[in-house]
Amino acid sequence: xxxxxxxxxxxxxxxxxxxxxxxxxxxxxxxxxxxxxxxxxxxxxxxxxxxxxxxxxxxxxxxxxxxxxxxxxxxxxxxxxxxxxxxxxxxxxxxxxxxxxxxxxxxxxxxxxxxxxxxxxxxxxxxxxxxxxxxxxxxxxxxxxxxxxxxxxxxxxxxxxxxxxxxxxxxxxxxxxxxxxxxxxxxxxxxxxxxxxxxxxxxxxxxxxxxxxxxxxxxxxxxxxxxxxxx
Numbered sequence: 179x180x181x182x183x184x185x186x187x188x189x190x191x192x193x194x195x196x197x198x199x200x201x202x203x204x205x206x207x208x209x210x211x212x213x214x215x216x217x218x219x220x221x222x223x224x225x226x227x228x229x230x231x232x233x234x235x236x237x238x239x240x241x242x243x244x245x246x247x248x249x250x251x252x253x254x255x256x257x258x259x260x261x262x263x264x265x266x267x268x269x270x271x272x273x274x275x276x277x278x279x280x281x282x283x284x285x286x287x288x289x290x291x292x293x294x295x296x297x298x299x300x301x302x303x304x305x306x307x308x309x310x311x312x313x314x315x316x317x318x319x320x321x322x323x324x325x326x327x328x329x330x331x332x333x334x335x336x337x338x339x340x341x342x343x344x345x346x347x348x349x350x351x352x353x354x355x356x357x358x359x360x361x362x363x364x365x366x367x368x369x370x371x372x373x374x375x376x377x378x379x380x381x382x383x384x385x386x387x388x389x390x391x392x393x394x395x396x397x398x399x400x401x402x403x404x405x406x407x408x409x
Contacts, residue, residue, distance in 0.1 A: 180260045182281050184269040185289030189325055194287060195236070195268040202234040202264075210239035215252050222259060234264040241269055241277055253280055260284075291329075292320050299333045300362065302409065303369040310406040315399075323398050330402070331386070334379050336363055341372045378409060 181198075185191050199205045206221045222233060235256075243249055256265055260283070267281075278286065298313040317326055332351075339349045340363045352360065367375070385401045388394035394401060 180256060180265045180267065180281055180284040181287060182267045182269070182273070182278070182284045183287045183289070184271065184273045185287075186272055187289040187291050187325070188270055189322075191268065191287070191289035192270075194289065195238075195266060198266055199234075199236050202236075204233045205236055206233055207236045207238070210237055211242045211244075213237075215248055215255060218252060218255060222263060234266065237265070237267045239270055240267045241273060257281075257283075292317065295321055295326065295329060298326075299329055300366065302330070302333060302337075303366060304374075304409055307407050307409065310409070311403060314402060314406065318399060323402070327386075327398060327402060330405075331382055334375065334382060337367045337370065338372075338375045338379055340364055340367045341370070341375055378405075381405060381408060 183191050183195050199207070208217065208221075218235070221235070243252075259265070267284075272288070272290070294313065294317045298310065298317050301310055301313060314326070336349070336351060339352055340360075352363075355363075370378075382405065385394070385398075385405060389398055389401065396404070
């Protein structure tokens, strides 16, 4: 059986992958870009058929591998052995439909962020405090607070970069964005001055430091509430 684990929510997909590996009594792990068909065959066929049936294969970032003849041969080999061996493939992003078509009989585990999280992030702007706090706590019903905080940090880092045109090409996340994604950020950044964004970002950094050091008297959700009230 082949299980393909992927999605935008890398933290959750990675956790699922690691948890599955911990359950296995005989896990064999490969890094997608550095193993060969020979490595895979030796791992599966080095013992008797009875022993190999107990093995489980865990492959990380398989699609980072150059898609050449060997890639095709590995795909065929995995499909051939999927009836007798559990094969878990984790990707550190959401794979394309074309890539999914390589595993027509696989179990697909898709981990994406809830829509409420992106709605919340898109509403981060001044004089929107009540709406932001409502959206925050709606999002926290289904999303870990640590992930929400990480995404807030990321959003303001992107906004700050967008506000400084000279930095745009230095940040891969912006450089690789589609035009509509960048346009949304440009619209959102128009609600802020660069000085305001820097002040907010410094405040976020102080929250992160105090939370990690244990110096804060506030829980992380409470600290985020105060952050939203200060925007």
